Amino acid sequence: MGTTTLAVFASTLITAPAAQAAYVPLKSQVTSEEKDGRIHAVYESYDFNLRPEDVSIRIRKKGGAQVLDTVRIADRCAPESDCWDEKFLSEPVTLPELGVYTMDVVVREGQPDEFVYPDRGDLDYGLAPRLTVTGDRQWISYDSRLVKVSGTLVAEDPNTREVKPFAGASLSYRARTGTMGSRLRTDEKGRFAESLSFSEHNTDTEIDFRFGTAQEQIVLPFRKQEMKLRMDTPLGTVNAPYGSDVPVKGRLTRIADDGTEKPLSGHDVVIGSQKTLVTRKDGTFSTGYTVRHRETVKVAPRASGWFGTQPVHFFEVAKSPMTSEFTSVKAGVDKYRKVTLTGKLGVSKGSYPEGTSAVIAVEHSTNGKTWSSVDTFTAKYGSAFTRSPAKKGSAGSHWRLRHTGISLTSTSFKLGRKSTELVNDDMTPEGVRKGKTLTAKGSLIQKSGSSWKSFPKQTVRIYFKAATKGATWKKMGTAKTLSNGTFSRKFTAKQDGTWQIRYVDTPSTHYADHGREDYIDVR
Template identity: 30%
Template structure:
């Protein structure tokens, strides 16, 4: 049979007969990459990745485990853009592309399977079964939250009282929420809470004592939030209260050592214990999980015995600082630890830097050496980082002679050419046995100026007749701008150099108009070149020089 069919096909081809291919074979899903489908308590959401939707789109809902649809949805609306100012209020380049159903009114509460159907490219049905699940039930809401009691660090238990209701999505009526699962949130974590048969909550709750101050009120208190289990922390279906705490008792940070020793620029480990003075006058461990902060070393939590381990930055001989702040349970306290840098060297005291109007850079930094075993020659690189770049480029090398022990020497680099706006730094290069500490940095930039238009006329000119000098001074307004504009109200000096001479002579000074133009006159006396200079630039501008213009005097 197969041979006969092949023979017939060959014969038809030979006779030029074109056999029709069934169009169904070319049919396809118009969304081969898939789409998103999800639900909330009462709506179905779809997102096909664009504004063009498939033809005859609909959603069928089936009770879980059943094959028979109980509802069909054919009407949808665009999903509102929850953040119209993302990426910007002027140009939201990523608008919402999703759609959603209206709030559903189903006959029964329960769990439903979501099937999505639409037409394929040739009008054939495309069915995506079980694309999502709809949990259609009472929508819980906390209607009242009260916290009874004023806790302190030694007595941290209060009573939580609350009421919760469930909104029936079938008819928008509310009823007490029986045996509803809620979550009680504090800064220290979340605790599940169940309502009773009448939708009430009354239960003791014990704070950890490590919760921080309420960030909203900024006072001595902690936040408590009661919300439905599946809602986020800021859900409008929950409620938040601030619980005032009693005035925190005195606290004390006791460090394990009075001094730390480590290379300059490194972080040295520091341990200690946080305690508070109890009502009986004895010092007791702070609650586990209380945060202490080390300046430049980060945060650390206390353990059950009040102990903590953190770090302090070795920044020359600046003392390390460990603090307790922001606790709703304990009064603030701090402790300092002396810092003794071990063998190392680094820059301290900042970087003195100048950028002159004639484009010269000078830098001076203080290189401190610590605990050197012998006199050493310390290598320092003068480096530049162009604005917008992450690469540092070496512009010069300096050497600093340091004696044994501790010393501080100035390192200077003067008269360096200005390569453009960017950062400068002096960096000691670690030598064998002498680690490198901090470098010294500074950003330098000035605004560019130019005299692109300049003319001395007429040419030639008779002796004793006036010579008109005209031109224009421009600037870029900002150091990183490329658009030039006239620079008004600025002094421009006019110079003359007679033919055969080598020195320029100041002929006079003029002031630019608002648009940056200038004009002045001189009496022709001899052949020579004229030039305009902006050489009295302010602290944020560069100098500028015009071209030379030769005038023949007859």
């Protein structure tokens, strides 16, 4: 049986007389080999201060303490040699039965400076090993990336020559190019199994399995599938205004192993020099290509080893005029400070493909001179749009729209209302008996320039939410503000809950305001 190499690393000293020298890790390796129908330990020398004649090998069952056999190195190293990187066979090994054993290296056995280095390698006690290997796939492809390999290892018992499963044996496998490699260990019945994962780069699919002199190979042809690219738009020459985004839509599919056409999801598609996007679950992709100048645009999926010829599509972009324009733009701010801009994006002349769009920015300015973008959205040419940015309205500021692809802005609008505020709003008393009177009171003020003034003749609403699960706010009544802005309204206490006063019945010149939430305990 051939050699099974096992790398040797730092070890732990088992026994050593008290007077011996400091422990030195063993670099030399120990494996096993079949020769002339007998099994031998193999000592591979990598220690300059250690000669083969100083070494003996003790053999034990894995995990066991009993020494079953001790052999010395039979080969000798020339006196003038340093023995470096040479292999030396031991005397033949005799063990109870076929199996995998562990070997301890003993240096200068029986002498005062004896060292024992335990578990330095495996000894495979078996003759004429034979491998069988099968896979659950006949080829490798996009649909068959994972191959489950299984097999068995048997060998002759050196004592009886009976063929038996070789349990606990360590065998290796690798691709012919060395791109894949690992070790497997057989179970008590000599069986082993492994899942081999392939990528688009693993075109070499001849996998060799080895154990000593035994070798078995499985060959899995690498099958490339056909990739197909279907373009919905654009299909010819694109005429569109400068800075607009023309729609680019398509679908990527593949011809599967069963001959059916299936969507190719999660695959990169490159659109000219502008964008790379990933196909959806159904293989579709869509984006906008920004028109800048006359050019030929290439659409192509990323090349992949899973597939054969790469399909491509080209479309032409004609010279693009500056013809975009905003029409019917309006802006307003409601009583809750929500700013809304509406309008339509189109062209002053010319045409564009259906679905052509542009990114529009909502811009804000406190002085009408210095502008900053507070929101962006996509508007389609020829379609009306409505947009409300997250930024709220103030007492007075400027708003406009900007086409981000070109230097085009809409008319600007100065929007604002006067601020209002509910102050000293309260429900009294805080604790009240059921059936007693509760009073909602407070003041309403309005901002006038840099100062605040009372806001008379206004209606405020009083709301209540019961302290029960699922309760909602209910309007309980209203109150009118007096000339000094104060108001009050009495209610009968019925149950625990939260009260709130709100000013929402505003004129178009003022903002609304909500008072604080006040919890009242009704006893």
